[in-house]
Amino acid sequence: MDIKAAITHEKSADFKIENVELDNPKNDEVLVKIVATGVCHTDAVARDQDVPVPLPAVLGHEGAGVVEKAGSNVKSVEEGDHVVLSFSSCGHCENCLTGHPAYCLQFNKLNFGGIMNDETKRLSQDGEDVSSFFGQSSFGTFAVANERNVVKVDKDVDLSLLGPLGCGIQTGAGTVLNKLKPKSGETIAVYGCGAVGLSAVMAAKIVGCPTIIAVDVHQSRLDTAKELGATHVINGKEQDTVEEIKKITNGGTNYAVETTSVPALARQSVQALKPLGTSAVVGVTQETEFNIFEDILAEGKGLVGAIEGDSVPQVFIPQLIDYYRKGQFPFDKLVKYYELGEINKAFDESKEGKTVKPIVKMPE
Incomplete structure (x- = not known):
């Protein structure tokens, strides 16, 4: 399917809003319509190649949205669920199995290597592969993510606010x-x-x-x-x-x-x-x-x-939302919203200290 995405073509270059082709999800993956995504310092260091990510790439790793389609082996979410997307992990190494997926032995490859869990890619442009980021690439109108990246959240909390829970917060x-x-x-x-x-x-x-x-x-x-x-x-x-x-x-x-x-x-x-x-x-x-x-x-x-945060996202993110509901974790005071076309402004204002946590909203 054709989507709109902010694509990074060269080191330190501005993001460009372009058409990108997104493949269908595989059996253990979901297709998510992105509502909004946080802007994180890790996106900036990837753009600037302080942490090398194969380019071109669609960055973004704090996505929040609605499940459009779930693969046949996906059990934790279904079509229509509200979800936050977090980091990628393999699920079978010793650290994943002992409750420390953030220290997955494949963490760098799966999050910064431009590939999905099966070591293939879902994004392309003009017939050429485009790298993914953190197994989600949420600087786009839609994203494909492995079920392990996906955290189901309640529908009574503003979904556009929740993306930053996936990484920075x-x-x-x-x-x-x-x-x-x-x-x-x-x-x-x-x-x-x-x-x-x-x-x-x-x-x-x-x-x-x-x-x-x-x-x-x-x-x-x-x-x-x-x-x-x-x-x-x-x-x-x-x-x-x-x-x-x-x-x-x-x-x-x-x-x-x-x-x-x-x-x-x-x-x-x-x-x-x-x-x-x-x-x-x-x-x-x-x-x-x-x-x-x-x-x-x-x-x-x-x-x-x-x-x-040495977190298991599926456990910890709902806990943070519960703290937010109780008034103990008012992270909404940190955010400022931008449209997708303003993504470079969002990065600039974050670097300048004008905005604590930018969130980019996707077009309807």
Whole structure:
């Protein structure tokens, strides 16, 4: 079928809205009419080839929509269901089987390799293959996804809002709730107040962390962090972050979530921990220098990576929606909507800090 999609032809080039051919779903796949999709930093790093994805490609990995068709082996959803699309995983490696699909042994191939679970492609243009992304490619009016990517959601919540739960918001909240698991009374610092960081702030409030410190360089985002649960905020351009955190906490935080992808902040997130503290890095951060003895070993600190909040999407995303319904997770305060033709503007305004979480709506 012919669809409209935002296609990436070259490294760092603007998205172009063009016609693309989408194949029918296979037996373990679904065809989804995309209603809206979130814009995530991971889309930008793929566009710019910081994480190589074969081009041309249709990016987008925070899709939400309605099932149009389900393959004969699909059991979890049916035509007409509302769904959120999340990351791809194989389902049979040891990490998938033990409840950690975000650490699937095939994760990089299935999400960044341009292929579906059966190692073929569903997208083409003028007879040439087009790469998929995260097994969904939701920057288009329709998407084909494996059943493992698909999360059924209740129909009483605005579907156009829910796409970002599939990656960015799941990552921030899940890093706190699933990976770090702070106990009531333990403290946390969150570096970067984009959608991932602010989701971590909201999750820390749900857990009951008495001290939640948000670090950013945009005052508007720090103000939002205060509104969403941060007890303290630090402007990294104006203050010594490590010194301020140690002053606020009398020695450092128990935990940190580093979302910025800035190498210097990854080190700061460890330096501002108290002894035995742990920092989780979720941003796509490149080479970073640490003094292992001073920064980590001497005080028994931990530095861990966190992918997709170590979540099982089919379990965790409905939990986040339940928190949202109860008023405990107001992620709707982060979003601004754009039309498909405004997708490049959405990326620009996200990079400039004007929008926390852009969501692109598809044409009817």
